[in-house]
Amino acid sequence: MGISYYVLLEGSDEQRLNLVHQHGPCSPLHHKKNLSHKQILINDQSRVDWIHRQISSSTFKQQGKLQDSLASATIPARSGSSLNVGNYIVSIGIGTPRRDFSVVFDTGSDVTWIQCKPCVDYCHPQEDQLFDPLQSSTYANISCGSPYCSQLSSDGCSASGCLYSVRYGDGSYTVGFFAQDTLTLTPSNVVPNFRFGCGENNKGLFGGTAGLLGLGGDTTSLVSQAYQKFGGVFSYCIPPTISSTGYLAFGSSSTTTNVKYTPMLTDPDTPTFYFLNLVAISVGGQNLPIPPAVFSTAGTIIDSGTVITRLPPDAYSALRSAFRQKMSGYKSAPAMELFDTCYDFTGYNNITIPPVALQFDGGVTVKLDLSGILYFPSMSQSQACLAFAGNNDSNSIAILGNTQQRTFNVVYDISREVIGFSPGGC
Structure with a gap:
């Protein structure tokens, strides 16, 4: 099934x-x-490499002004x-x-x-x-x-x-x-x-x-x-x-009334991109032991065109370790392209996936939908992989990709310099 x-x-x-x-x-x-899924992920890595080149030498800052929207x-x-x-x-x-x-x-x-x-x-x-x-x-x-x-x-x-x-x-x-x-x-x-x-x-x-x-x-x-x-x-x-x-x-x-907002950060050298502060990750309700400097050193952007979220290497290593521990009862499957944590669910009628949540500045916690935790490379859904990847360099920007944004109403309010999330958007 x-x-x-x-x-x-x-x-x-x-x-x-x-x-x-x-x-x-x-x-x-x-x-x-x-x-193919292989080509999808190859193209995705090309985009990530381009983004990293665009903003590798920039510094970002927060700006703010308030204005009501008109239409x-x-x-x-x-x-x-x-x-x-x-x-x-x-x-x-x-x-x-x-x-x-x-x-x-x-x-x-x-x-x-x-x-x-x-x-x-x-x-x-x-x-x-x-x-x-x-x-x-x-x-x-x-x-x-x-x-x-x-x-x-x-x-x-x-x-x-x-x-x-x-x-x-x-x-x-x-x-x-x-x-x-x-x-x-x-x-x-x-x-x-x-x-x-x-x-x-x-x-x-x-x-x-x-x-x-x-x-x-x-x-x-x-x-x-x-x-x-x-x-x-x-x-x-x-x-x-x-x-x-x-x-x-x-x-x-x-926008909706239950949107939780985190500060939107900007970089004058790369004004195209929307930055935000990722501060912690939890698996199964437990925060991972990731020092805050791991996130602040790299910085984070949110991008609708990147498929898979990229994390600093130390952050991804901690996520992978905790997820593997929670999933130790399931059969492992071979690694696939970007993914090194995959599982074979053949024969299972039900599986239990540990919840994964991303925490942003301002006390905003985004509890990912299942579709943002596991990546299924085939329609059979018998094999799935942890839908994250690690950057090669600890200084490379982290990217919140569109897989992890699934089902959320994601709000960009440039006038207030905030980015919001509310669950159950679609």
């Missing part, structure tokens, strides 16, 4: 964007071939990956008249982009038709002299306007015109003159999506551009399985 850990979401909010797994049955993308919108979200399998996708509208596109949503990226006609050199295969700027009455290229062009981390210029270029951790890239057009999140929530990349040369592991929705903290992201509309507040819930649906929401209505 397989191990079931499905969570049903009762009711819906018409303002929410649906969020689904890119390869799940609810996805609008029809894949002929899904990536709200919510969109359903579905599951996807390091830009191909472990990430999640939502549908947005671009242009006038509106055209809908399935895009990866990513808190570790700023520039939103979609593939556009004409593709000068290469466009990766996608399910949606390419966006045609000539068919939108509200489309316009950003001029080279515009201050918006200078906000790009990598820009150029042509006779037709400002050029952008983004390269991701797994080697994927997009290049094209930096432009503006109407962004439609829901019929009642529209962002006019939204600046995005109109990609004419795009290559990599984008898994049939039309592009990416950037939710990072820098000036070019949707969060920054729509700050006045949504007050710098957004939230999401990543579903527990690829057959479940979560959501992506904007504005004050995306």
Whole structure:
């Protein structure tokens, strides 16, 4: 008998964007071939290596200001990956008249982009038709002299306007015109003159999506551009399985009364990423003997695009040891890629998994869902691995990945400089 850990979401909010797994049955993308779990984890490590390079020499600090949010919108979200399998996708509208596109949503990226006609050199295969700027009455290229062009981390210029270029951790890239057009999140929530990349040369592991929705903290992201509309507040819930649906929401209505908040930390050298203080880990209700300096030396970010949480080596070693001790009654299975703590549950009708909780600054305890503790590499669910990995270097940033965020309503409130968690979001 397989191990079931499905969570049903009762009711819906018409303002929410649906969020689904890119390869799940609810996805609008029809894949002929899904990536193997091995390739998923290889791509995930590439993203982690890129993040580590981005912030290896920076220091972060806390900032704060208070402002009420002004509007709200919510969109359903579905599951996807390091830009191909472990990430999640939502549908947005671009242009006038509106055209809908399935895009990866990513808190570790700023520039939103979609593939556009004409593709000068290469466009990766996608399910949606390419966006045609000539068919939108509200489309316009950003001029080279515009201050918006200078906000790009990598820009150029042509006779037709400002050029952008983004390269991701797994080697994927997009290049094209930096432009503006109407962004439609829901019929009642529209962002006019939204600046995005109109990609004419795009290559990599984008898994049939039309592009990416950037939710990072820098000036070019949707969060920054729509700050006045949504007050710098957004939230999401990543579903527990690829057959479940979560959501992506904007504005004050995306929060709930039982959200527990921890301080959001920022790094002026890498404004894209959202930092927070991980201070302890418990297994079976017992805090692990991890010195506070282990967490404070490395620091921690939360990232929707990283699949598996990475911990400082000493912290992971303590977690692994305690988990193995609690699971000593079950048959071990061979290690798999990132995972060195795996089990064979063949023949078991029921198993008992020790609870794992992450503790953050401000007294916030996040008790992980089963889907955030064990990673099942096959549909049979007979083999499972502890869904964490250790960094090679004690100074490398820890990353709270999307597997451990499953089923929580995760709230980002930039105006108050806090990140919140509430259980049972989806």
